[in-house]
Amino acid sequence: MTENDRKNDLPIIQWYPGHMKKARELVEENLKLVDVVVELLDARIPAASANPMLREIIGDKPRIVALNKKDLADEKMTKRWLEYFRDEKLPAVALDSVTGKGMRELLSLIEKAAKYRTEKLVSKGVAARKARVMVLGIPNVGKSSLINRLAGAAKAKTADKPGVTRAKQWIRIGADVDLLDTPGILWPKFEDPEVGLRLAFTGAVNDEIYDMENVAHLLLAALRRDHPERLQERFKFKEELPETTEALMDAIGRKRGCLLKGGRIDLEKVQHILLSEFRMGKFGKISLDEPPADILNEVVDG
Ligand SMILES: Nc1nc2c(ncn2[C@@H]2O[C@H](COP(=O)(O)OP(=O)(O)OP(=O)(O)O)[C@@H](O)[C@H]2O)c(=O)[nH]1
Ligand SMILES: [Mg+2]
Structure with a gap:
């Protein structure tokens, strides 16, 4: 997917x-x-x-x-x-x-x-x-x-x-x-899917509302894009992070010993680890929203 x-x-x-x-x-x-x-x-x-x-x-x-x-x-x-x-x-x-x-x-x-x-x-x-x-x-x-x-x-x-x-x-x-x-x-507003996602990442909406698999996957993809070094450090990757988010998820599962019978990765466990550790700040202090750009200043400066 x-x-x-x-x-x-x-x-x-x-x-x-x-x-x-x-x-x-x-x-x-x-x-x-x-x-x-x-x-x-x-x-x-x-x-x-x-x-x-x-x-x-x-x-x-x-x-x-x-x-x-x-x-x-x-x-x-x-x-x-x-x-x-x-x-x-x-x-x-x-x-x-x-x-x-x-x-x-x-x-x-x-x-x-x-x-x-x-x-x-x-x-x-x-x-x-x-x-x-x-x-x-x-x-x-x-x-x-x-x-x-x-x-x-x-x-x-x-x-x-x-x-x-x-x-x-x-x-x-x-x-x-x-x-x-x-x-x-006050109820948050979810019309923008990106807003909903950030609320899900931070735990403002509980995991029964949003599908945990998708949320964890998108969180991992975002962390890899914006803070690869935090992932590297947290999960002790000495090598480069794997190419795809799926492979990265698997690799984290192996590092944390999240294994099912037959050696398959327990993905549900990995997803849970990612979400709960992110919410506890274990990947460091991370902000997901930036203040709106000051359009007037930009026009003047540009
Ligand atoms: N790290 C951190 N956690 C906080 C802080 N403030 C609250 N929390 C945690 O956030 C969670 C929710 O806190 P609550 O005070 O219950 O939030 P609330 O807004 O009253 O929640 P509802 O009553 O469900 O609407 C709890 O686990 C708190 O310990 C903070 O400043 N830093
Ligand atoms: Mg309360």
Whole structure:
């Protein structure tokens, strides 16, 4: 099978319209309660992990972009993304929600954005109150880890506060900031097969949705194209990498002892190894999305 066949073989993901509608309604309901939104993206795929409807959903509410899992992304690329967002006038920060890196910076961005907003409200005659923030992001991007981190760092107690329709749990994360303890889940958009593939590589969609064989094969082909030295190092190839992706898959299977009875390669096992080791960062820090080119500058420079 060619790479294109494999790509064409990937299913078009259709979320159940009912589920999506409900999730969006919940996000919209909670949005009414907050002053600031933290848009959590995966630092390896800031484009693919963004929900294109976000702007429309949050309107002109202040937004902070947080690139999570920075420990897994290419540092230079993350820096370029941060510059890109800041050029777009969006406060942006890179995070590792497992170790807690970037939390203080995020909190200060939240405080800054919230202050602007609450001062505006007070000037309109609304009584002063603590600023409220919520986290939004696609499944598995690290929303719960981030909330736990922020809560832990602030040694917060949770407290009930009346919301619009029912009581919501708020966590104090700064002197003047409360965080909603339930994040908003946004569905990723899969219309572009390349976007779907990146979400599958990074584990944003689970392997039952996408065919693991195709995903692992396309991941190996991409790694071989962009980072052959990482494969060489990880699997201790002293010689050149084999010619085709199939042969490379077999060779990795032999190196890892993934053998079936009769000496055949256990391809399913190799596929699993490739995907799980990539997601754990065992091939090094790798980013899959680049910021959009600055077309204006290119025209001027060219
Ligand atoms: N390496 C790394 N892993 C992270 C980071 N943040 C979260 N994770 C891991 O990513 C996985 C998903 O994290 P969660 O916090 O459950 O993500 P979520 O967005 O709440 O997921 P859903 O509730 O399923 O939508 C877990 O295995 C986390 O340990 C990070 O900064 N770096
Ligand atoms: Mg969660």
